[in-house]
Amino acid sequence: MASKEPENIDELISDFSRFYILTILYEGPAYGYSIISRFKKRVKKEVSPSLVYPFLQQLEQKGLVTHTKKPVGEKEKKVFELTQSGRELCTALFKRFADLVSIAIEPSLYICAHCGCKVYEGAYREVIDSKETAFCCIHCARSYKEAKKLAKQYSGASKQE
Numbered sequence: 058m059a060s061k062e063p064e065n066i067d068e069l070i071s072d073f074s075r076f077y078i079l080t081i082l083y084e085g086p087a088y089g090y091s092i093i094s095r096f097k098k099r100v101k102k103e104v105s106p107s108l109v110y111p112f113l114q115q116l117e118q119k120g121l122v123t124h125t126k127k128p129v130g131e132k133e134k135k136v137f138e139l140t141q142s143g144r145e146l147c148t149a150l151f152k153r154f155a156d157l158v159s160i161a162i163e164p165s166l167y168i169c170a171h172c173g174c175k176v177y178e179g180a181y182r183e184v185i186d187s188k189e190t191a192f193c194c195i196h197c198a199r200s201y202k203e204a205k206k207l208a209k210q211y212s213g214a215s216k217q218e
């Protein structure tokens with residue numbers, strides 16, 4: 058992969074607002090004001106144009122964003138767009154963020170007692186041998202119980218209880 062993070066990425070993406078602006082740009086070209094309104098709609102928080110525009114300019118200076126001018130009525134407006142390296146940076150950044158998030162949600166994950174897959178929510182539970190056990194689905198629970206029954210039978214036969 059050719060994706061390389063500029064060394065100052067952490068300095069550049071120092072907060073959630075900037076991170077979120079990148080996710081908006083990642084979806085496609087956008088006017089400055091549409092970045093601001095989409096931000097407000099999704100984050101339910103105002104983002105100041107005095108953060109957005111200098112940030113876009115910074116990204117542009119680093120070759121991560123370009124803009125084209127489009128006539129809107131009598132005015133010209135800038136449409137901002139990620140460059141190829143801007144997209145690569147975002148992909149790397151989102152990957153890093155996804156890794157962080159998965160670490161954060163790890164404690165709330167259940168491991169299916171039968172197949173070992175991770176279940177984030179909606180785990181199927183059953184009390185087996187007075188112990189609550191989590192599964193990814195009812196079929197895994199059934200297989201688990203069958204395997205357990207078999208194991209009991211075998212150990213019972215060998216131990217001669």
Ligand SMILES: [Zn+2]
Pocket residue numbers: 169170171172173174192193194197
């Ligand atoms: Zn399973």
